[in-house]
Amino acid sequence: xxxxxxxxxxxxxxxxxxxxxxxxxxxxxxxxxxxxxxxxxxxxxxxxxxxxxxxxxxxxxxxxxxxxxxxxxxxxxxxxxxxxxxxxxxxxxxxxxxxxxxxxxxxxxxxxxxxxxxxxxxxxxxxxxxxxxxxxxxxxxxxxxxxxxxxxxxxxxxxxxxxxxxxxxxxxxxxxxxxxxxxxxxxxxxxxxxxxxxxxxxxxxxxxxxxxxxxxxxxxxxxxxxxxxxxxxxxxxxxxxxxxxxxxxxxxxxxxxxxxxxxxxxxxxxxxxxxxxxxxxxxxxxxxxxxxxxxxxxxxxxxxxxxxxxxxxxxxxxxxxxxxxxxxxxxxxxxxxxxxxxxxxxxxxxxxxxxxxxxxxxxxxxxxxxxxxxxxxxxxxxxxxxxxxxxxxxxxxxxxxxxxxxxxxxxxxxxxxxxxxxxxxxxxxxxxxxxxxxxxxxxxxx
Amino acid sequence: xxxxxxxxxxxxxxxxxxxxxxxxxxxxxxxxxxxxxxxxxxxxxxxxxxxxxxxxxxxxxxxxxxxxxxxxxxxxxxxxxxxxxxxxxxxxxxxxxxxxxxxxxxxxxxxxxxxxxxxxxxxxxxxxxxxxxxxxxxxxxxxxxxxxxxxx
Numbered sequence: 001x002x003x004x005x006x007x008x009x010x011x012x013x014x015x016x017x018x019x020x021x022x023x024x025x026x027x028x029x030x031x032x033x034x035x036x037x038x039x040x041x042x043x044x045x046x047x048x049x050x051x052x053x054x055x056x057x058x059x060x061x062x063x064x065x066x067x068x069x070x071x072x073x074x075x076x077x078x079x080x081x082x083x084x085x086x087x088x089x090x091x092x093x094x095x096x097x098x099x100x101x102x103x104x105x106x107x108x109x110x111x112x113x114x115x116x117x118x119x120x121x122x123x124x125x126x127x128x129x130x131x132x133x134x135x136x137x138x139x140x141x142x143x144x145x146x147x148x149x150x151x152x153x154x155x156x157x158x159x160x161x162x163x164x165x166x167x168x169x170x171x172x173x174x175x176x177x178x179x180x181x182x183x184x185x186x187x188x189x190x191x192x193x194x195x196x197x198x199x200x201x202x203x204x205x206x207x208x209x210x211x212x213x214x215x216x217x218x219x220x221x222x223x224x225x226x227x228x229x230x231x232x233x234x235x236x237x238x239x240x241x242x243x244x245x246x247x248x249x250x251x252x253x254x255x256x257x258x259x260x261x262x263x264x265x266x267x268x269x270x271x272x273x274x275x276x277x278x279x280x281x282x283x284x285x286x287x288x289x290x291x292x293x294x295x296x297x298x299x300x301x302x303x304x305x306x307x308x309x310x311x312x313x314x315x316x317x318x319x320x321x322x323x324x325x326x327x328x329x330x331x332x333x334x335x336x337x338x339x340x341x342x343x344x345x346x347x348x349x350x351x352x353x354x355x356x357x358x359x360x361x362x363x364x365x366x367x368x369x370x371x372x373x374x375x376x377x378x379x380x381x382x383x384x385x386x387x388x389x390x391x392x393x394x395x396x397x398x399x400x401x402x403x404x405x406x407x408x409x410x411x412x413x414x415x416x417x418x419x420x421x422x423x424x425x426x427x428x429x430x431x432x433x434x435x436x437x438x439x440x441x442x443x444x445x446x
Numbered sequence: 447x448x449x450x451x452x453x454x455x456x457x458x459x460x461x462x463x464x465x466x467x468x469x470x471x472x473x474x475x476x477x478x479x480x481x482x483x484x485x486x487x488x489x490x491x492x493x494x495x496x497x498x499x500x501x502x503x504x505x506x507x508x509x510x511x512x513x514x515x516x517x518x519x520x521x522x523x524x525x526x527x528x529x530x531x532x533x534x535x536x537x538x539x540x541x542x543x544x545x546x547x548x549x550x551x552x553x554x555x556x557x558x559x560x561x562x563x564x565x566x567x568x569x570x571x572x573x574x575x576x577x578x579x580x581x582x583x584x585x586x587x588x589x590x591x592x593x594x595x596x597x598x
Contacts (some may be wrong), residue, residue, distance in 0.1 A: 044525045046523055046525065048546065049524060052544065064525070106550075177479075180503045283492035298553060300521035300523075300548060301521060303520050303521070304517075304521075307520065328548050328550070328551055330546060330547065335562075336549065337547065337550075380550060380551075380557055381550070382556050383547070383551045384550055384552060384557075385556040387551050387554070388555075406502065409497075409556065410499045410555065410556060411505075422455075424455060
């Protein structure tokens with residue numbers, strides 16, 4: 001027996017993007033029905049904090065991304081712990097696993113990513129995990145509590161390093177197996193990657209770079225080790241598959257919504273169907289560095305994309321400026337920031353400015369006079385000023401030599417941008433302004 | 447929507463880069479609220495929440511602009527940074543901040559500093575605990591202006 005309900009706004013996915021959409025919709029439409037569905041049973045939590053949770057440093061309450069009255073204050077109907085099994089675009093409705101149908105006016109797909117899990121013999125054994133959800137963190141924590149002390153982490157990217165950081169804090173030995181020749185290769189250049197590896201190794205983490213796990217071994221369905229592609233056997237009781245995520249596009253597979261790697265969206269975050277929007281890790285959206293649509297699975301892009309989708313869903317036109325890869329790493333006590341094109345592609349002519357001294361490292365990649373990539377190690381205070389230049393597509397040719405200078409700042413920028421950054425008011429328009437005594441100035445916006 | 451807030455603007459043409467604004471910002475956010483104790487006794491002294499920049503004859507002090515479209519708020523991984531819809535103040539909840547520094551990258555003004563000792567993002571709170579923001583009140587050259595804004 002089918003039960004059915006209707007909603008104005010249906011959001012599938014209860015994370016950064018979905019919440020951004022709710023907040024934007026409610027700025028425009030106070031009354032429209034909003035329904036949010038998630039297969040996870042929790043109120044929205046900060047996904048990047050699952051490593052803190054695994055390390056025992058933070059409980060769910062500490063991880064909450066919004067206050068616990070968020071859904072009531074914003075009048076959002078929540079359907080948590082249930083999976084959407086079918087999307088019928090023509091009918092404008094979705095089906096839940098428990099024979100419930102929900103029809104919508106506007107739909108947002110913020111379903112996120114699925115962890116990549118390459119085929120490996122023995123991967124169904126107890127002790128094998130991915131690491132993208134709070135439940136993953138809970139399950140791994142339980143295994144450690146039960147006595148797991150040796151882990152093999154497959155993948156030396158952001159997820160792999162974050163789970164390793166947490167496991168080390170719990171006193172678990174970790175060996176990272178990374179197919180590429182170096183760790184964090186997607187977000188760091190060679191130099192920063194080497195510096196990161198040094199601090200991770202200093203924390204007694206071993207690496208097997210250039211290798212992959214072929215087989216997970218163990219009796220009675222329980223992990224006892226792995227065998228690498230070169231035949232090396234490593235004893236372990238935990239295997240964490242942390243290779244990355246791919247857009248979770250299953251729902252749109254049998255629809256005519258256009259998909260490349262992710263669901264294609266325009267600058268309004270609308271898909272090829274005008275009533276269906278997408279954002280976050282599932283979407284392929286505008287990247288202002290590559291000037292092309294790309295999947296950029298980072299939290300801020302999901303949230304900002306969700307906001308833009310929300311405005312447009314509620315009828316207020318808003319345009320996505322675009323996003324680009326942008327990451328801050330702080331694992332094992334080393335601060336690293338990277339953004340944009342850190343490893344210039346071979347067929348693109350780029351200029352690279354860099355310097356390294358005393359554990360500090362700065363690198364800037366310039367293309368056609370614009371800053372298109374950066375890596376900062378240790379001194380990261382000015383990261384925002386550089387990233388702002390990237391976001392705004394500022395021509396830095398005239399002051400590029402100052403980028404590496406210790407004195408670099410807002411003051412180094414050309415006059416027109418400097419004025420914008422200083423946000424100077426037209427003081428003549430404000431009738432009375434004094435310094436020591438505040439005088440109320442009435443700004444008439446009407 | 448009614449909005450009552452204040453904003454601090456730099457006046458580059460009269461700034462001497464004496465950095466007293468930075469000093470008094472530290473004092474205003476110290477435990478003791480006392481300049482000598484804050485700088486000489488307090489073990490974990492707060493960071494100045496605005497910064498003086500200087501190049502040739504030009505200088506100014508710059509802190510958080512409390513943007514209407516705050517990229518730091520949108521980028522915050524934990525929900526620690528929020529913008530008050532009534533006052534427009536962009537604030538960091540230090541209990542929720544984990545020092546991931548994503549906001550530091552997001553802010554085009556460089557107005558959020560990574561406080562590496564406390565592992566918390568540090569930014570201007572407009573000194574609502576004081577009648578006038580400490581940086582403004584203690585600038586000897588009136589190079590920082592506090593404007594009270596009452597929008598109806």
